Structure formats: structure tokens, C-alpha cells
Amino acid sequence: MSVDVAWSEQPGVVVLPSGASVRGRRIADVASPADFALLLAGGPAPAWAHRRIRWPDFWVPLDRADALDALREALRRAHAGERVEMACRGGQGRTGTALAALAVLDGLPAERAVDWVRTSYRPRAVETPWQRRWLRRLA
Template identity: 80%
Template sequence: MTQTWTDQTGVVVLPGGSSVRGRRAGDPASLADFALLLVPGPVPDWPHRRIRWPDFWVPTDRADALDALREGLRRAVAGERVEVCCRGGIGRTGTALAALAVLDGLPSRQAVDWVRTHYHPKAVETPWQRRWLRRLD
């Protein structure tokens, strides 16, 4: 069953048509069905997975991060409201949203421009985050 977001703030439509929300952890938000947490700290009241992802860097465990991102994408494709959260809601969250777009069929060389156009103009903040995305193809 497809769920809809009650608030469209931070919601992007992936290349395949599924919606995913990016946001800053801790900000008030409407309910999600599943969260990918890229920061330590409190957890939401809905199912979630935490990815160890230091600020301004890339995930510490590539295989675990890709598994979690693929789970998020599967859930989004199935119609669940999936969100991605980090402390600032821009760098790690933007990189994860770009990764979801690549996993959903977007060529990796287009990922940074795509996420900056559809989510936040400063998403994907560091050269190593850009390099990590290019290696997803």
C-alpha cells in the first residue's frame, strides 16, 4: 500500500518514481514508515536502521551502508514513507539520497547534480563523498 507524506518538506522523487524524505535529525517531522539514520543519538518511533557515517565523510562499512540503502529503496518502491536523516540534513543525507537515486537507476556521474537540483544546492559536501558516489555504478 502506498503511503503519502503529510508534509512535502525534504521529499524527493527518485528516478523510478518513489518518494524519499531527507531531513535534519531531531527536527519535527510527520511520521515515516522507515528511517535511515546517519547520526548517533535518539531514534524515531518507527522502524529504522543506523548507518555508521562520520560527519563530512563516507560510511565506515560500505557493505552495511549499501545493504541499508537498498533496504530503504526496496521499502520506498513498495510504497513506504522512507526518510534519511543526519545532523545537518545536507552532506550525509544528500549523499545518501544521491546514492538511492543511483541504486534506482541514475548514472552515478549525474548523482551530485541531481541531488543538488532536487533536494539541496549544497548536498554532497566533500570530494570523498562525490568519489564514493561515483563508485556505486
């Protein structure tokens, strides 16, 4: 018998400044269904609606406009009450950067984004100086 855990209580779920919840995870992890996934790496696609952006490991998105459009779509869906998730190979660098970017797009000052995601999600989220610089340039 499986127990349905509330979305807000699942591992990797963070609460954005507006109160919307978003889950971060590794692509390969078995996860309960979401309504929409933003995939930040190659790997298996979930059975639910998803969008993939080109984002090399340890780097920043290759197409800034596409990445911002995808992040804004994810944020709109989260504000509408959908279960939204971000996922990359390790669930840390790209996923952490994407979660921090969502928080900035949601109103968090860019200079607080890295500390926020490291406190809210994972202590080593946002792994590289260029990921931090990319976040500062979102504002």
C-alpha cells in the same frame, strides 16, 4: 487542529528516477511519521522502524557493505510504497549523499547524482570530494 500533508508535499521529499519518494531531513527536526528511517548519525531515534549506519560527519560510511545493504533496504521499502526517510545531524552532507546514492541504485547514472540531488533536495548536498568519489564508485 492539524492538517495531514501528503507525503509527496512535505519538505525534503525527493522523487527518485523510478517515481518512488524519499524524504531527507535533520535528525533533530520534528517530522511527521515515516514508515522507515535510515539514520546516518547519532541522535534521537524516531518512534517508527529505523536502521542506523556508522557514517562520520563529512565522510563516507565506515562499513561500505552495511551501508549498501541499508540503502537497498530503504530503496526496496520506497518502491513498496512505504514512507522512507534519510536523516543526519545537519540534513545535508550525509543525507544528500545517501539520497544521491539511492538515485544511483535506482538507475540514475552516477556522474549525474550530485547535480540531481543538489537540484532536487538541497543546493549544497554532498559536501566533500570523498562523498562525490564514493557516489561515482557505486555504479
